[in-house]
Amino acid sequence: MATATRSTKYRRQSDTDLSRMEIMEGAALCFEARGYSATSLDEVAARIASTKGRIYHHYASKAELFLDVYRTGMMMNFQAIEPILERDMPPIERLKAVLKAHVMCVIRTKAFQNVVGQGVDMLRHGTMPANEHAELRQLAQLRDTYSEHFSKVLEDAMAAGDIEFANIKIALNSVFMCINGPIVWFTPRKGQDQKEIEAVADECVLYAIRLLGYTGKTP
Amino acid sequence: MATATRSTKYRRQSDTDLSRMEIMEGAALCFEARGYSATSLDEVAARIASTKGRIYHHYASKAELFLDVYRTGMMMNFQAIEPILERDMPPIERLKAVLKAHVMCVIRTKAFQNVVGQGVDMLRHGTMPANEHAELRQLAQLRDTYSEHFSKVLEDAMAAGDIEFANIKIALNSVFMCINGPIVWFTPRKGQDQKEIEAVADECVLYAIRLLGYTGKTP
DNA sequence: ACTTGAACATACTATCGAGTATGTTGTCAA
DNA sequence: TTGACAACATACTCGATAGTATGTTCAAGT
Numbered sequence: 133m134a135t136a137t138r139s140t141k142y143r144r145q146s147d148t149d150l151s152r153m154e155i156m157e158g159a160a161l162c163f164e165a166r167g168y169s170a171t172s173l174d175e176v177a178a179r180i181a182s183t184k185g186r187i188y189h190h191y192a193s194k195a196e197l198f199l200d201v202y203r204t205g206m207m208m209n210f211q212a213i214e215p216i217l218e219r220d221m222p223p224i225e226r227l228k229a230v231l232k233a234h235v236m237c238v239i240r241t242k243a244f245q246n247v248v249g250q251g252v253d254m255l256r257h258g259t260m261p262a263n264e265h266a267e268l269r270q271l272a273q274l275r276d277t278y279s280e281h282f283s284k285v286l287e288d289a290m291a292a293g294d295i296e297f298a299n300i301k302i303a304l305n306s307v308f309m310c311i312n313g314p315i316v317w318f319t320p321r322k323g324q325d326q327k328e329i330e331a332v333a334d335e336c337v338l339y340a341i342r343l344l345g346y347t348g349k350t351p
Numbered sequence: 352m353a354t355a356t357r358s359t360k361y362r363r364q365s366d367t368d369l370s371r372m373e374i375m376e377g378a379a380l381c382f383e384a385r386g387y388s389a390t391s392l393d394e395v396a397a398r399i400a401s402t403k404g405r406i407y408h409h410y411a412s413k414a415e416l417f418l419d420v421y422r423t424g425m426m427m428n429f430q431a432i433e434p435i436l437e438r439d440m441p442p443i444e445r446l447k448a449v450l451k452a453h454v455m456c457v458i459r460t461k462a463f464q465n466v467v468g469q470g471v472d473m474l475r476h477g478t479m480p481a482n483e484h485a486e487l488r489q490l491a492q493l494r495d496t497y498s499e500h501f502s503k504v505l506e507d508a509m510a511a512g513d514i515e516f517a518n519i520k521i522a523l524n525s526v527f528m529c530i531n532g533p534i535v536w537f538t539p540r541k542g543q544d545q546k547e548i549e550a551v552a553d554e555c556v557l558y559a560i561r562l563l564g565y566t567g568k569t570p
Numbered sequence: 571a572c573t574t575g576a577a578c579a580t581a582c583t584a585t586c587g588a589g590t591a592t593g594t595t596g597t598c599a600a
Numbered sequence: 601t602t603g604a605c606a607a608c609a610t611a612c613t614c615g616a617t618a619g620t621a622t623g624t625t626c627a628a629g630t
Contacts, residue, residue: 169389
């Protein structure tokens, strides 16, 4: 019986997760298109051919839904780069690989990454109700951790003499602006296959490492 | 009498412009902080220690106010770079100068530039009431013209052999992401003088031209 | 002095959307 | 089979805010 109960529980949990993911995907698209506050939950519901009741069954508030999309977007980023951080390779190659993985991830999860950006802004400007503000701060720490990973990779490559920059804060910000660019300007074309997308990503990575003073050869 | 009438008219026009500018500055700060739709006109009014009545005396709608801020932001950009475009100088130097001027301008007019960004997004995603949509398109054309100026400067520098890139659209987008970065991440410190701000701008420009393959010497 | 109109402020309306309360359906366990 | 509960849908409430209608002030023209 214990087994039966547990399997049931798991299946249900799985169903719930699926439903929440569907809601999040609709929400991410709406938030991306119109921004957090301009998006009504009725719109989100309509996008997934459903109703507001379903959303409120899974989320206590609009803010919680937003935060879940935010968190999920960050998780996608971590999953994209963490395997590479553990691999043993020359710093400059790791840098390239991490940048590439990030760009590919943001292109694939564009809507979610846009929400992440909105979340960062929200914290910066201190909007959003006070009760959810705490979770927003927590998520911002997650973002800082993510940023720290890049800092490390940058410093390693710097120490190896492959790149050079003056102020690491400005350099890192500029790199992020560059590799996050597709979130803003990338629009998927019809019939655009994986190869073409990779070509775009490669060019972004090229510009990002050039920005860091990489010349293509180790002098 | 004609003279008197005209001088009166001018003074009044000047007063009106001043009042509108004050409203726009408050609006720009609010829109930057909370986004277009999350910003109420009561907030904007409060920020300039005034009331909604004053805003509606000068603007027919919230959208019109937004569009005026947008337009003003673009004008600021044009005024920053146009003198340089007319100067006679080597392409690479002109490129550097234009980038520097742009960065200084966005730092100085941060809130307005943020609104410009929101306006671009709005057009891209087709939000905003249909009647104002036309003017939004018009403003987007202004933005395209601005972008065209940079394209020209890039191509000249490319022809002179000072920089090189694969796809000009991606390169230009990346450059813009980089030099518009301060709109997102720059926060003015107290007691930060002009010199320090220029140092930040210079570093942004450095990264932007590096991104374009500039090595510092003409090979 | 008095009229006029610009430049506001004040007081109100009407709508939209977040949140809630309640109803319906299907599934599983006992 | 029935009771319970998850997973929704439907139907409401209520506060916030864009927009409007009206009142007030003051400076300039006559």
